[in-house]
Amino acid sequence: MERWIELNNKVLAGTLVQPQHDLEALQAYFQEKVNPNTVFFHNLKEKIRYLTEQGVWDAGVFARYTPNEVQAVFERAYSYKFRFQSFMGAYKFYNEYATMTPDRTRWLERYEDRLSVTALSRSETVEEALELVHHLVNQTFTPATPTLMNSGKANTGRLVSCFLLQDCTDNLDSITKTLSFVAELSKGGGGIGVEVSNLRARGESLRGIQNVTKGVMGVAKMLDNMLRYADQAGQRPGAGAIYLSVMHADFLDTLGAKKIATDEDARLKTLSVGATIPDIFIEKVRAGEDIYQFFPHSLWQETGREFTDIDWTAEYDALADNPRIRKKRVSARRILEEIAVTQGESGYPYLLFEGHANRANPIPNVGTIKMSNLCSEILQPTTPSYFHAYGQESKDRIGLDVSCNLASLVIEQTMGSRDLGRVVGAAVRMLDNVAQSTYITEVPAVRRANEEMRSIGLGAMGLHSFLAGKELIYGSPEALEFVDVFFAAVHYHARKASMEIARDTGFVFGGFQGSRYQSGEHFAQYLDRDFAPKMPEVAALFDGHALPTRADWEQLVADIKQHGLAHSFVMAVAPTGSISYVSHASASIMPITEKVETRTSNKARTIYPMPHLSAETEWYYEEAYDMDQRRVLDTVAAAQRHVDQGISCTLFIPASATTRTLQAYYLYAYRLGIKTLYYTRLRKSNLQECLSCVV
């Protein structure tokens, strides 16, 4: 038993929570594990020479700079005397991010080294690198895991791990191609969303033979297996989600595959499921009416159109009335209830409210939004690809998939910098570099999307820990106003940086012409009013920050018209797991789930007291399960107004809640205009609670 794990576990083992054991664990971890097991180099020159010769660091990165410039970046990184504030943060960083010798016994990099190399590799000039290393070491923002882990390394994984595929169209060649794409992306550690609504349903015809097809589940099972098989050389099984429309005849079958008591052949073990929900479905739920679910092949035979090309809300009545299209009738409320039951049992499916996503789509000229990703925060138009058999590749049509490059602002440090614009500008430039450095040649539609659209997603984390530190209550009117003002300002600066990159480099993303960015419609709310704080408590938080005014927005909209934008999308709020521990921030913009978290992973069971948790602040760390979830949804809705893509939004409910509660939350979220709901987490009543209501 390692002493630091034991000390860390002592935080919770007594009758009182004892956070001081966490600092003891942190100290023991450095003194007994990290420091004695770090490879020693006499100086930086020797370190760089050794690591580039060993093929650990990419020599090309250092060739861009003079030795003095490289030295300056490393010195700057070390000058901040960064110290981890929790055992969990240090443990995560040194286990998952810092490079080790191939036998994983000794470290080759310290925290400052990893971030210096990241800054150098994600910059073109030393000025940029010095600026970036300042932000990275001080954690004003943190890149997504693959960027932080792989930047500047020779022969390692990709910088991006978030992909959306719409390649799974309704023929065997496209299905097998999709499986091979998924395997390729999964072996490098990707989270992959796959749209499957165009697949014909179970029991449709194949080559004219009736009632033979195996439907969506057949493909889903193969994806499920493939993701577990291609597991980054054993490091971690792949992760993927399929998105299926509630209007698809196989929807309930697929939902059943996530239930607890399901036949093994019909069960999806690790594959996540997302439900795409058009407005018409919610209208039917509201009216308490039945809805038709359609068979895609029959639909295609009758109309010549793919399932995802249908605007279900506008065209529903005509399709429902057409007797030549095969469909089945089911109560809309029953489907919603099934969704709630399955979420209660498994956490899935995610919900994507297609109508909201598309009404806010800034580039409808490129296409409609039909799917999301593994964490339901990426929302971009996709277009399907069509593949043909070996030897007929010339007939292939390459559509538009998505590769998304993510980073998250750390709210506390961003606010503490007193210069939000500087932080956001640096983050956008780093993400721009990530997009430009990524070439997914194995998946042509992903490569095409990255090259033409260069989408990025800047999010934020640490909302709850920031609010608690300022003695504000999560989801209170003050907190909601903070979220509104903060995300409006982030949006302004992110968009401005994107415009400046377009202006300075001449690169404008494909599809800007004819977009709602070009017309200015996408920015209408900012020309309508100022997003400045009204409450004094909130205004005080923004002291020293220059917040954008209506006039600033007017200027920006004009500049965008003139110069265009370099990125089709700039924002998305991801759930943040590992990087929020490293950055000592609560996850994403969600409330904390436990004041002291017990986390089980393939590395260890570790205990993590929330940032700044003390007897004084404890009161502000209300746990998510104890909250009325409207506070979570109101928070997300406030941010969503300023986020061009989506927000991973988790619902937290006690096990005593019924499906009615969940359904009320879905509809409340829909009414607020929220685009997606991520999974639902359930807290079981524990034995003590159970007994207290018994005896």
Add this chain to the structure above:
Amino acid sequence: MSSQPFSATNWSDPEDSFSATFYEKYTSQLWFPEEIPLSNDALVWKTLSDAERWTYIHASAGLNALDTLQGEVGMPALRGLVDGHIRKATLQFQGMMEDIHARSYSMMNKTFLSTTEEREVFEWVRTQPHLQFKIAFIQGVFHDPDVSTLGLWKKMVVSCMLETSLFYSGFFYPLYLAGQGRMVSAGEIFNLIILDEALHGVYVALLAQEKFNLLNAAEQAYARAWYAETLQTLYKNELAYTEVLYADLGLAGDVKRFIRFNFNVLADNLDLERTFPDEEINPVVQNGIQGGGTTHDFFSAKGSSYSKMTTEAITDADIDALWSGHFPDLSRPDLQPGVRVSHD
């Protein structure tokens, strides 16, 4: 024809204040081993040393035998002797879960072991003297023809001993490894089993307390003495069993402390005097038995936090409230189903 007409189970007429709640809790946490991707651990399994693998698999095999005993002998014996349809149904559910637990252990064997190794492990169970002594001793109490209040109390007590104390020499190692991030999926199965067993132990202990309170002073004194003696017999046997399982790993001392800790939990549940002084137990293992859900790396482990959900339809009034800018009052008693566990 029996003179006693046979009655149906009336769930709206509770036999006590807790049985129906336990039953509902069991249905809500019903699970099957197929839900956990055990094969995720297959590679980790290969990285364990021979000694580690030996302890892991033999500890589980011992548990398999004890769960089989509970499912086949213990729970049916209690079910046959307690009064009340709801109580019998609750005990029957517990018995079924014991069999599901036994099957989970067997699935682990199938996943990690070759056929020859598997055969060896099952043969070990049949011949391991401490394990066989423990089983024979407890079986003896279950089969004891004395079905007086005192006799029934004894049967309940040994059932609780299994659920609350004697299983834990086996649970220690999987908890210890999972706490260090090894064998995490199998660790999930153990977590689910521990959640079940904790409740089983408490439920039967509540029934036992009832019986104990019916005894007169002399009987109670006899019962206490019998309890102390039985406990010592099984405790001594457990110490020897622990040596067999854990000595090579250098963990025997930690496990013995854990056993004493769990015997004290047993005493608390039965409302009897604790046998052992308080000791600090291994914190990693202690955090492993704390019943609340844990935060998971969502894409690599299932988590013991998901459960069957109570269904309740959304109503027109709810919809009207939402569409007029309000939130429905979900707590209105007229809309709630008859019996529901509430923790609000």
